Amino acid sequence: MELEITSTPRETLVWAPTTQDAAQLRRELTDTGFLVMDADPWELDALGRIPEGEHHEFDPARIFNVEIGAEANASLQALVDDGYTLIWHRWQPRPGRGIWGVAVKVPPRRGQRTSTSTPSESAVHFGLPVRATRGLRLRMTRDTYARINKRSSLDRWSRERDPELWDKLDEFYEDADHRIYTDAWCEEMQTQALANFDLNMAHFASLDHAAFDAALQRAVKSQRRMVEVTDLTKWDGVAGLYIMVLDEYRQAYVGATDAFVGIQKRIKQHWSGTKPLDRLIWGDPGTSILSIDSFRALDTTRIFALKSSRSFAGENPLLDQFPPEYMLNRIPGGRDVAKLAAIVGVDKVMKRREFSALSSTTGLGATVPGFGTEPRRPV
Incomplete structure (x- = not known):
């Protein structure tokens, strides 16, 4: 199944094909400890990402927010590990080949192909392929511990x-x-x-x-x-x-x-x-x-x-x-x-x-x- 992605400096949105798919994915991610937030069109609208007359395309029932940085990486990588393919939504300007260290396909109509670069470290461990991502290694080290991320990962409150x-x-x-x-x-x-x-x-x-x-x-x-x-x-x-x-x-x-x-x-x-x-x-x-x-x-x-x-x-x-x-x-x-x-x-x-x-x-x-x-x- 392909999941579409849009990103801004403050959020990473995952678009599921149907509301049923979105509900299942949200439940799976939440039940296993990943951070999942409700989707809101405000950020995309403020950046002028939503084309005129297409606000109906933003359906919060089939979109969810996995935040940014390490939290987004963990959630997106979990989806990839489960067999889902990430592809940029057509609203995403200048789509790259990945987001938060996770590969994202560029839509075929743009005439580009996704890079398949090899991680710096990889291994087969207990029968499973594992790889180093996000600048980390396959073993914990002090120099990669406590990296600064200024964005709060805690639940919003007022x-x-x-x-x-x-x-x-x-x-x-x-x-x-x-x-x-x-x-x-x-x-x-x-x-x-x-x-x-x-x-x-x-x-x-x-x-x-x-x-x-x-x-x-x-x-x-x-x-x-x-x-x-x-x-x-x-x-x-x-x-x-x-x-x-x-x-x-x-x-x-x-x-x-x-x-x-x-x-x-x-x-x-x-x-x-x-x-x-x-x-x-x-x-x-x-x-x-x-x-x-x-x-x-x-x-x-x-x-x-x-x-x-x-x-x-x-x-x-x-x-x-x-x-x-x-x-x-x-x-x-x-x-x-x-x-x-x-x-x-x-x-x-x-x-x-x-x-x-x-x-x-x-x-x-x-x-x-x-x-x-x-x-x-x-x-």
Whole structure:
């Protein structure tokens, strides 16, 4: 299926052939953690992109917005990985050969062909082709971590919802809508994120691999039908629990998925996803756990999986089998964790890393202004 694309400095719109197709795609992307926003013709209209008399062509029911930058890349790449072809909409001026690092076909009537350049790094990993994109590599590195992106990835809200909080945070944004961070905020956030990165690296280095592997084997054995995965293609559309093992870091991540997504696709999403700058730190920079989505495909060295129709019910019991120093999970598992967070507060459910004396030597005791444990947005 071909999906048409239009882009502006503030948004990336995906046009599905029908409203039914659009609804399905939105549901699939949203259910698997990608950012999807409602489409609005205002930006295209302001730029003069909509030809006179063609406003009826803009049907929000079959168009959705995947934002820009890393969020757009992750969503568009997921669509490509699922077999969809991206092609520029006829309203797009001077269409290039890609957007946000993802290839987009130029319509045939323009007499051009899409480039098929080879990524700088590629490999076959657990039976799946993986490639480096967006200037990242197939393994996580400090120099590609915490890259500055000034655009907020957080949900939109308005001053009317909490005027006092809105005014308190106003200094951290360049625009009246609180969508573009200031250079100063981004630089401070990058500094704090890299310091937290170093804390996590020091923590990983302090762990014993034999003790980690013993804990991993106990957790695997606690699940009677859990097996080691060597070929992820056999787990396409399979509901269940999975453990991603990162031996170099003596870390593991426990996840669950239903058959609608499946274990193969969910793990691919971890490999291809990234955390934008404003989501790297989870809570306090002195206790934040690195996200599994910050690691790259080749950082995962082993995978274990269990086929189950009750995967979400078994997520927390499996997670509890691991000592916390070995885990990358930032929140408890289960379907109801979001509801619990809304009731008791995110800070009550987030998992924290205990760095002991390490954090006291880095000056990371306080949160980043406008970030961290201080609530930025009303729930």
